[in-house]
Amino acid sequence: MPCLKIYLNHQMVKSFYFLFLILSVAATGNAQEIFSTNTYPLTDFRPPLDIVPPALAGSFGELRSNHFHSGIDFRTNQTTGYPVYATADGYVARLRVQNSGFGLALYINHPNGYTSVYGHLSRFNPKIAQQVKNIQYKNKSYEIDEFPNADLIPVRKGDIIAYSGNTGSSGGPHLHFEIRDTKTEATINPQLLGIQIPDNVPPVIYSMYVYRLNGKPFNEFTPKQYFQVVGGNGKYNLNKVTTIHLNGEVGFGIIATDKHSGNSGLNGVYSIELELDGKKIFTSALERFSFENSKAINSHIDYPAFLNLKRSIQKSFVDPGNPLQIYSSLVNSGRINFNDGNLHDVKYTVTDSKGNKSTMAFKVLADAKAIINTPTQAAGIAFPYNKTNEYNAEDVKVILPKGTLYNDLNFVYKKLPKPQQNAFSSIHQIQNNLTPLHTGFEIWIKADTALTKYQSKALIVNTNRSSQGGYFENGYVKANPRTFGSFFIAIDTIPPNIIPVNIADGKNMAGLSKMSFRISDGLSGIKSFNGYIDGKWILMEFDTKTASLWHSFDERTLPGKHSFELLVTDMKDNVKRYAIDFYR
Numbered sequence: 001m002p003c004l005k006i007y008l009n010h011q012m013v014k015s016f017y018f019l020f021l022i023l024s025v026a027a028t029g030n031a032q033e034i035f036s037t038n039t040y041p042l043t044d045f046r047p048p049l050d051i052v053p054p055a056l057a058g059s060f061g062e063l064r065s066n067h068f069h070s071g072i073d074f075r076t077n078q079t080t081g082y083p084v085y086a087t088a089d090g091y092v093a094r095l096r097v098q099n100s101g102f103g104l105a106l107y108i109n110h111p112n113g114y115t116s117v118y119g120h121l122s123r124f125n126p127k128i129a130q131q132v133k134n135i136q137y138k139n140k141s142y143e144i145d146e147f148p149n150a151d152l153i154p155v156r157k158g159d160i161i162a163y164s165g166n167t168g169s170s171g172g173p174h175l176h177f178e179i180r181d182t183k184t185e186a187t188i189n190p191q192l193l194g195i196q197i198p199d200n201v202p203p204v205i206y207s208m209y210v211y212r213l214n215g216k217p218f219n220e221f222t223p224k225q226y227f228q229v230v231g232g233n234g235k236y237n238l239n240k241v242t243t244i245h246l247n248g249e250v251g252f253g254i255i256a257t258d259k260h261s262g263n264s265g266l267n268g269v270y271s272i273e274l275e276l277d278g279k280k281i282f283t284s285a286l287e288r289f290s291f292e293n294s295k296a297i298n299s300h301i302d303y304p305a306f307l308n309l310k311r312s313i314q315k316s317f318v319d320p321g322n323p324l325q326i327y328s329s330l331v332n333s334g335r336i337n338f339n340d341g342n343l344h345d346v347k348y349t350v351t352d353s354k355g356n357k358s359t360m361a362f363k364v365l366a367d368a369k370a371i372i373n374t375p376t377q378a379a380g381i382a383f384p385y386n387k388t389n390e391y392n393a394e395d396v397k398v399i400l401p402k403g404t405l406y407n408d409l410n411f412v413y414k415k416l417p418k419p420q421q422n423a424f425s426s427i428h429q430i431q432n433n434l435t436p437l438h439t440g441f442e443i444w445i446k447a448d449t450a451l452t453k454y455q456s457k458a459l460i461v462n463t464n465r466s467s468q469g470g471y472f473e474n475g476y477v478k479a480n481p482r483t484f485g486s487f488f489i490a491i492d493t494i495p496p497n498i499i500p501v502n503i504a505d506g507k508n509m510a511g512l513s514k515m516s517f518r519i520s521d522g523l524s525g526i527k528s529f530n531g532y533i534d535g536k537w538i539l540m541e542f543d544t545k546t547a548s549l550w551h552s553f554d555e556r557t558l559p560g561k562h563s564f565e566l567l568v569t570d571m572k573d574n575v576k577r578y579a580i581d582f583y584r
């Protein structure tokens, strides 16, 4: 998963989990439940950088937009170019170059059954860089995803394999590092495998929320109450409140982050435990996860609050369609019924990956008078979370495959008038964006007859005019949006933009190491770019986050006059051409 966190901003409210270390097992009474019983090798791996002491800009499993962070982010003193070392013997099993994502990335398979992954690299070591370039010229593509044979690029522990960078979807210079189970590709907290990060600071708890579930599925209508949390050094309390009066079925949630010793930023916590009257009723602990489940972060957190309040509240009750394997000791999925009139003890324990912990306790009086009802919702159609659901209307069809929803849904659809500009259908309002989806869903929208001559240019957009992709078939445009929202058909007939940065027709480029451009597309997005010098394909490198496209001159371009041609194509096959002569 890419690193979209912006590292310079320490105040960012982030959340999440973590993992354990053998050392911490002795320190915690709940070790058996929180910390893994898996045995991982503790001495096989060395750190991937020589920066001492190591500091993290991002922790394993912490909350990112739409995914759990899949590794740890080592700080690199806000610069690039630090040597990156093979953490153990093995061979380069995968070489990947992407416009976004991990940018330049390298995977090493180790004989102990694990794979180490190094992302956002500025460059590979010269030998590997040459092989990558050969592959790029062979495939005529900047982006590659290559799986070399085991005997091709063997590495020894401590070999320099690459240099740290900021390529791909990176919010600042750092090294993204992962250790995966080679067979399953599940990603595991590297701190479990002996990668040491100094930390004797317990997690921080900021606030607590009570959700009035009232026996209903959690959604944006669930009434919630906010409680400020005060304290420090591992001991937290509700501000000015010792007893909360509650009635009926409720759930709890908290906002917490972790601090490390030294130079690390504000990172995610490892585990959250909730006890009722001394008995555990909810534990979340992120030891490892599968990439296919990563999006369920949106079920783990209060997703409506994340969108509306920009807050990452970690719920302590589990949605029925949540596939994450990070929960244990669940009683009634973490939902609690307060209807016995008695006084109850509730206690949170939040732990970081080193076993440092913080607690917060309060009392709940089950009070029949303390009812808060769920507001009545608009009449809709019942979509069970554990089935495939379909909605058919006159000019729209919606299909939610099984596994799309985390909760039962009261499905609401509305048709709205066609927008004035670039629209070839009515607006179809499908629920709203506050319902998290695990996978995309299928939407078919019937096209106006006016679309006839633009069928190949048609796509579906939402009301922010953001492309959802799609293609025309049998009178409909079909697409797979990843979120609910309001959609209609538009067309893209406008080619991409090419802005030359340092090159012009007839220019002498002799003193310059590269030629640079900015490229963009107004609607459907860039599908491909291809540059040619004297009619021969050349490698052009692209960085999505800055929209920069460049070619570094090499021995292929000798002194003298040359022709250059650049073709940039969008997803609807509109092509922009830029052609000039230059001197070298």
Ligand SMILES: [Zn+2]
Residues within 6 Å of the ligand: 001, 002, 003, 058, 069, 070, 071, 072, 073, 175, 176, 177
């Ligand atoms: Zn990362």
